[in-house]
Amino acid sequence: MIELNNVKKRFGFRTVLSGVSFQAPKDAITCLTGLNGTGKTTILKSIMGLTPIHGGTITIDGSPLHHTSYERIVFVPDQLPMPGRMTVEGCLEFMSDHYRNWNPERAAELTQMFKLGLQDRVGSMSKGTAAKLNLLLALAMNADYMLMDEPFSGIDMFSREQIASVFSSELVEGRGVILTTHEVKEIEHLLDYVVMLDNGRITKQFACEDIRLAEGKSVVDVMREVYET
Amino acid sequence: MMTFWKLLNLEVKRLVIPFVIMAIMVAAVQMYGAHAMARHTENEAKEIMAREKLATVQQLEELHGLASYADVIRINQSPWIILPIGLCIAFLLFYLFFVWYRDFIGKHSFMSRLLMVPASRHHIYFAKLFAPLLVIFALLAVQLLVLPVENRYYNSLLPDEMRVEYPLNYLISAIPFLRKLIPLSAEQFAFNYGMGIAAVIVLYTGVLLERSFRLLGLFGAIVYAVAAVYIATIPLGLGDHWFFYEKARLLAGIISVIGALSLWLSLYLLKRKITV
Amino acid sequence: MELLFNNRDPVYLQVVKHFKERIATGKLTAGQTIPSRRELASQLNINPNTAQKAYKEMEEQGLIVTEGNSPSRITGDTAILSRIRDELLTEAIDMFLASVRNIEVPPEQLLSLVQRRLESNRSEPSSERGGTE
Numbered sequence: 001m002i003e004l005n006n007v008k009k010r011f012g013f014r015t016v017l018s019g020v021s022f023q024a025p026k027d028a029i030t031c032l033t034g035l036n037g038t039g040k041t042t043i044l045k046s047i048m049g050l051t052p053i054h055g056g057t058i059t060i061d062g063s064p065l066h067h068t069s070y071e072r073i074v075f076v077p078d079q080l081p082m083p084g085r086m087t088v089e090g091c092l093e094f095m096s097d098h099y100r101n102w103n104p105e106r107a108a109e110l111t112q113m114f115k116l117g118l119q120d121r122v123g124s125m126s127k128g129t130a131a132k133l134n135l136l137l138a139l140a141m142n143a144d145y146m147l148m149d150e151p152f153s154g155i156d157m158f159s160r161e162q163i164a165s166v167f168s169s170e171l172v173e174g175r176g177v178i179l180t181t182h183e184v185k186e187i188e189h190l191l192d193y194v195v196m197l198d199n200g201r202i203t204k205q206f207a208c209e210d211i212r213l214a215e216g217k218s219v220v221d222v223m224r225e226v227y228e229t
Numbered sequence: 230m231m232t233f234w235k236l237l238n239l240e241v242k243r244l245v246i247p248f249v250i251m252a253i254m255v256a257a258v259q260m261y262g263a264h265a266m267a268r269h270t271e272n273e274a275k276e277i278m279a280r281e282k283l284a285t286v287q288q289l290e291e292l293h294g295l296a297s298y299a300d301v302i303r304i305n306q307s308p309w310i311i312l313p314i315g316l317c318i319a320f321l322l323f324y325l326f327f328v329w330y331r332d333f334i335g336k337h338s339f340m341s342r343l344l345m346v347p348a349s350r351h352h353i354y355f356a357k358l359f360a361p362l363l364v365i366f367a368l369l370a371v372q373l374l375v376l377p378v379e380n381r382y383y384n385s386l387l388p389d390e391m392r393v394e395y396p397l398n399y400l401i402s403a404i405p406f407l408r409k410l411i412p413l414s415a416e417q418f419a420f421n422y423g424m425g426i427a428a429v430i431v432l433y434t435g436v437l438l439e440r441s442f443r444l445l446g447l448f449g450a451i452v453y454a455v456a457a458v459y460i461a462t463i464p465l466g467l468g469d470h471w472f473f474y475e476k477a478r479l480l481a482g483i484i485s486v487i488g489a490l491s492l493w494l495s496l497y498l499l500k501r502k503i504t505v
Numbered sequence: 506m507e508l509l510f511n512n513r514d515p516v517y518l519q520v521v522k523h524f525k526e527r528i529a530t531g532k533l534t535a536g537q538t539i540p541s542r543r544e545l546a547s548q549l550n551i552n553p554n555t556a557q558k559a560y561k562e563m564e565e566q567g568l569i570v571t572e573g574n575s576p577s578r579i580t581g582d583t584a585i586l587s588r589i590r591d592e593l594l595t596e597a598i599d600m601f602l603a604s605v606r607n608i609e610v611p612p613e614q615l616l617s618l619v620q621r622r623l624e625s626n627r628s629e630p631s632s633e634r635g636g637t638e
Binding site: 081 | 232235341348349350443444445501502505
C-alpha cells in the first residue's frame with residue numbers, strides 16, 4: 001500500500017498540494033484525475049522522491065522511500081526519460097545494468113509485441129513509439145507498484161488501444177497501479193479507485209464498483225457532479 | 230560501487246566524441262604551428278646570413294645562436310599552441326554546466342531516470358565529476374605526447390646543422406600558460422588541480438542550488454560562488470609579515486574546507502531537494 | 506466473447522450476469538471449463554482484479570467450482586443451474602412490472618397485450634431467429 005498522509009508542497013510561494021491524503025492498495029488500479037495543473041503529476045513525483053515535499057508523510061508498505069525502493073516501485077513519466085541519442089537496445093541495457101529486478105525475457109517479448117526496432121534512436125521516434133518504449137521499461141521490471149503519468153495523452157488511437165490492453169493483462173496482475181489522467185471516459189471500466197483533485201486538494205475519492213452499486217453512477221457522472229458544483 | 234562504474238562509463242561515453250575532436254584539433258593545430266615555425270626560422274636564418282654575408286650555419290650560431298623549437302615558441306608565445314588549448318578550456322567550462330543541464334532540459338529529461346537508479350545518488354554526482362576530470366587529464370597526456378613530436382617535426386624540417394634538441398620541460402617552461410597547466414613540481418601540480426577540482430565542486434553546488442530552488446536558487450548560487458571566491462582569496466591579501474609558504478598552506482586549507490563543504494551540500498541537495 | 510459495459514452498474518456484476526445468461530441459454534453447460542481469470546480479463550478488456558472479483562462472486566453463488574489448481578468449471582449442480590433461468594426471468598419481469606406500474610393497467614389486459622406482442626414478434630423475425638435454439 002502506498003499511503004499519503006496530509007502531504008503539502010509548494011513551488012516558491014505557490015501552494016501546489018495542500019494536505020493530500022489517500023491510499024493506493026497493491027492489487028488495484030487507482031486513478032488520480034482532475035483538470036490540468038491540479039497537482040496530479042506533482043503527487044507522483046513526490047511519491048518517487050523526484051521533488052521534495054514540505055509537510056506530511058508518504059510511505060510505501062509502511063516505510064518511507066529509500067533508494068532501494070526503486071526496485072519495488074517504478075515510475076513512467078509522461079515523456080520517455082532517455083537521452084535522444086540512445087538506442088532502444090541502449091535503453092534496455094541501461095535498465096538491466098542497474099536493476100536487479102529487470103526481466104530480460106519479458107523485455108524481449110514486449111519489444112516484439114510493440115514492434116520496436118533495437119537500433120532505433122530515442123530522439124527520432126514517433127510519440128506513440130516513445131510511449132510504448134516508456135511503458136516497456138517499467139513493465140519489464142518485476143516491481144510491486146507502477147506509477148504512470150498521463151499514459152494516454154498525445155498518442156494515436158492505435159497506440160492508445162495497445163497501451164489500454166496492458167491494464168487488462170497479467171502485466172498489471174498483482175501490482176498496485178497509480179495512473180493520472182484527465183480523460184477517464186475511455187478507461188473507467190478498468191479502474192478500481194478514483195481520487196479526484198482540484199487545485200491541490202482532494203475533492204472526492206471512492207471505489208468505482210461501490211459507487212456503481214450504491215448510487216448507480218458512473219465515474220464520469222460523479223466527476224460531472226463534483227466539477228459542476 | 231558497480232553503479233558508479235556504470236554511470237561513469239555512461240558519462241565518459243558521452244564525452245568520447247568531444248574528446249577525440251579536441252585531441253585531434255590540439256595535435257593538428259600545434260603540428261601546423263611547428264611547421265610554420267620551422268619555415269619562419271629557416272627564412273630568418275637565410276635572411277640574416279644573406280644580410281651579414283655569412284657562409285656557414287656555424288658562423289650564424291657563433292654570432293646569433295640557433296633558434297630551437299623552445300626558443301621560437303617562447304619568443305612568439307606561439308598562438309598555435311595557446312589557441313587550441315584555450316578552445317578546449319572554453320569547451321570544458323561550458324561542459325561543466327552542460328553535464329547537468331543536458332539531463333534536465335529538453336523533451337527527454339534523463340535526470341528522472343538517473344535519480345531513480347536503485348543506488349545512492351552520490352554515484353550520479355561522482356560520475357558527473359570524474360568524467361570531465363578524466364577528459365582533462367587525458368588531454369594533458371595528449372599535450373605531453375604531442376609536444377616532443379612537434380619538436381622533432383620542427384627539427385626535421387630544418388637542415389641538419391640548424392637542429393637543437395631540448396628536453397620536454399624546456400618546451401613546457403617556454404610558455405607560462407602551459408607551465409600553469411602542467412606544473413613541473415608534484416606539489417604545484419597537486420595544488421593547481423586541487424584548486425581546480427574545488428572550483429568545479431563549487432560550480433556544481435551552484436548548479437544544484439539552481440536546480441533545487443530555481444530562480445531563488447540561482448541568486449543563492451551566485452551569492453555562494455562569490456562568497457567562496459572571496460573567502461578563498463583572503464590569504465592573498467595578507468600582509469608581508471606572513472611567509473609565502475604560510476599563505477600557501479592557509480590557502481590550501483581554506484580551499485579544502487570550501488571544497489568539502491560544497492561537496493556535502495551538493496550531495497544533500499541531490500538527495501533531498503532536487504526537483505525534476 | 507464481446508461485452509459492452511454499462512458504466513453505471515458494477516463491472517463484476519455485469520460479468521456475473523453475462524455468465525448467467527450464457528448458462529440460461531445453454532451456451533455454457535454443466536461441468537464445462539471456463540477461461541482463467543487472466544484470459545477473461547483480456548477477452549473482456551477488464552482489469553484482472555475485476556475478473557477475480559467476478560469469479561469470487563460466482564463461486565459464492567455456487568455457479569462455478571474450482572478444485573485445487575485445475576481450471577474453474579461451471580457447476581454440475583442442476584438445481585442451481587435451473588434456478589438461474591428463473592432468477593433471470595424473475596429479474597426481467599420485475600423490471601418490466603416496475604415500469605408499467607405507473608400506467609395502472611389491469612392484469613388481464615396486460616397479459617393479453619404481452620401475448621399479442623410475443624406472437625407478432627415470433628412471426629416476423631422468425632427467419633433470422635430460426636437456428637439459435
